[in-house]
Amino acid sequence: MTRATNRFSLLADIGGTNTRVALAEGKRLLPDSIRRFSNADYPALDAVLxxxxxxxxxxxxxxxxxxxxxxxxxxxxxxxxxxxxxDSASLSRATGAETVAILNDLQAQGHALGHLEASALRQVVAGSGDHGADPSQLVIGVGTGFNAAPVHEFPGGRIVAASECGHANLPIRTDADLRLLRFVETVHGFPGVEDVLSGRGLERVFAWVSTENGTPEERRAQDIMAAMDAREALALETGRIFVRMLGTVAGNLSLIHLPFGGVYLCGGVARAFTPWLAEFGFAEAFRDKGRFSGFMQNFAVSIIEDDYAALTGCAAHLSTQMR
Structure with a gap:
């Protein structure tokens, strides 16, 4: 296929495992141009592009x-x-593009908000607050890693602030939480949020649960999810701990950023857990903030089910840079 020169933008969403690449015309993503590449097969992004x-x-x-x-x-x-x-220079050489931008993946998800089809969003916690004009929003990514980014609207345009909050300390509410923290710390050297709330984090939680049960065992994340579907006890307990911790951390981040415009969970692990959120008490953990529990009802939580939302966000952001 031959494409017209200087008509399109090239977009890439680079995860820990795969890279998705596509073309866009303005803000419009071209679905027939989307391709997926396994990062393990390439020495660098230049080769993928x-x-x-x-x-x-x-x-x-x-x-x-x-x-x-x-x-x-x-x-x-x-x-x-x-x-x-x-870096910007190598990206320009690899694509032949005059205008280039590099975003954190959660920033791209934030730029996608407002440009996604309604069918791409599934609300899992209702919110009741008065959102007002141009309310802040928050995107939280749970996949190969964990991260979050607040989204703010200003007269000059949208600002999506970067962070690396997945490497902050795990929260502790119970003695069991402390034992989990110590277990993760022994394995990894530091008990970060991402070391529990991610694909490999789910594997660590299962290893801890099975150790606590006196039957130490390691399983891959996909096998744990399959065991949850089969209603295996240790897998279900793992899922409950994962969802409760996710609710706690998402609630903490919401108190920090006050996203009256909504909280949006994205990433493969977040989507995989969508059917389990209600059963395992996500909303209850999210709102469990003592005297601020009522205040937490201001914040709605939705799942972004569009696997290519970050590409849409790249297109939206780039279009503002090329005016």
Missing amino acids: AEYRALEGGVDCAGACVAVAGPVRGGVASMTNLDWTI
Whole structure:
């Protein structure tokens, strides 16, 4: 397929495991251009983009925007769970684009809000607050890693602040929480939120639950989810702990950022747990804030079910840079 020169933008969503690449025309994502690449098969992003452009007829793009699962500083992105470093100059060379942007992946999700189909959002906790004009929002990503980003609207445009909150300490409410923290700390050296609330975090929680049960065992995340479907006791207990911790952390972040416009959970692990949130008490854990429990009812929580939302966010953000 041959694409017109300087008509399209190239977008990439780089996770810890896969990279999704697509083209956009303005803010409109082109569904037929979306391709997925396994990061383990490539030494760097340049190789992914070179193959993608070749598959798209050597497309020459006017702009390029990538979302990365890691911190971005001074136009340079360092992947948290992948040995890739990405900078603006190399992105421009790899794509032939005159305008480039590099976002944290949660920033891209934040820029997607308001540009997603209604069917891509599933509310899991209702909110009752008076949102007012241009309310703040919050996106929380649970997948290969964990992170969150607040979304603020200003007269000059949308600001999506970056963070690395997945590497903050786990919260502790009970003696069991402390034992879990100690278990994670022994394995990883530091008890970070991501070490429980992520795909590999789910595996650590199961290892801890089975150890507490006197039957130490390790399982992959997908096998734990399958065991939950089969109603296996240890897997169900693992799921309950995971969901309760997710509710607690999401509630903490909501008190910090006051997202009267809503909280949005995204990422493969968050979507996989959607059917379990009500049964395992997500809403109760989310609102369990003592005398502020009533205040927590201001915040609605929804799941972003669009697997390509970050690409949509890249397109929306890039369009504002190319005016």
